[in-house]
Amino acid sequence: MKRQMKRRAAITRHTRVEVLLLFFALVTLSCREELPLGGSTPAAKLALQFVPGDYYQFDNWKLDFYGFRIPSSYFRNSWTVTDTGVSIRGSVGVIVVIDSTFDSTQQLTRLDSLFFRVDTNGDVFQYGFLASLIAERESLTLVPQWDRIAAFSQPTGSSWVLARIDTPAGAPSVQTVVGSIVPTPEYIGPVTVDGEERAVLSYRIEITKPNLDYVFWLSDAPTSFPRMLDDSEILRNATLRELKTVRRARR
Numbered sequence: 001m002k003r004q005m006k007r008r009a010a011i012t013r014h015t016r017v018e019v020l021l022l023f024f025a026l027v028t029l030s031c032r033e034e035l036p037l038g039g040s041t042p043a044a045k046l047a048l049q050f051v052p053g054d055y056y057q058f059d060n061w062k063l064d065f066y067g068f069r070i071p072s073s074y075f076r077n078s079w080t081v082t083d084t085g086v087s088i089r090g091s092v093g094v095i096v097v098i099d100s101t102f103d104s105t106q107q108l109t110r111l112d113s114l115f116f117r118v119d120t121n122g123d124v125f126q127y128g129f130l131a132s133l134i135a136e137r138e139s140l141t142l143v144p145q146w147d148r149i150a151a152f153s154q155p156t157g158s159s160w161v162l163a164r165i166d167t168p169a170g171a172p173s174v175q176t177v178v179g180s181i182v183p184t185p186e187y188i189g190p191v192t193v194d195g196e197e198r199a200v201l202s203y204r205i206e207i208t209k210p211n212l213d214y215v216f217w218l219s220d221a222p223t224s225f226p227r228m229l230d231d232s233e234i235l236r237n238a239t240l241r242e243l244k245t246v247r248r249a250r251r
Helices: 002-029 128-138
Strands: 054-061 075-088 091-102 108-118 124-127 148-152 158-167 174-181 186-193 197-208 211-221 223-230 237-247
Touching: 075 108, 075 211, 091 124, 091 174, 124 211, 128 148, 128 158, 148 174, 148 197, 186 223, 197 223
Parallel strands: 186 237
Antiparallel strands: 054 075, 054 237, 075 091, 091 108, 108 124, 124 148, 158 174, 174 197, 186 197, 197 211, 211 223, 223 237
């Protein structure tokens, strides 16, 4: 827990400094123009709009005990939205994202497919989300399913159950995976959106269970996952993924 608190504090401190620097730079450039922070404060239900051709580039690091990035661990990955109306895994209107990973020499090392679904009530689902997370850290195999990773249909500040997992012998028989949304949005950045640098107003979503502490931020200005932090105690090093570039397809 102390390790997690130090890491969270360091990451928050870095972000605040970056956002303040961005603010003063933009004010210096034009005192008469409004700061392009991605729109007004979003409502409890985000208006997520993915379009085929949307492109996202992320920077990735491992973090040390104090939450600082380890330079030698850096790699880059990108997401490209290829479809938004697929019928797959028992759901319709599925958003298909190709996840491309590149090593330090910019060589493509891995391609993967991600599947998302956004319900009319604002809830966001990802297929195989939990199965993938658990497989990375525990000797436990889950059957992939549609996991509700963000429940914006729930009352502000409430939590929801993603799954109840049967654990191997010697551990508690059932572990409950819980999700929660922090009620107050926060700015993440700087992010370059269509060539313009800005901070992105985002909601923080926490996914937790014993040995699992995964946090990500979700925004609709623009539609994106601006940051993802895996600070699970079972990991030797926390991992941080930060959105750096968004290129939106023509609306």
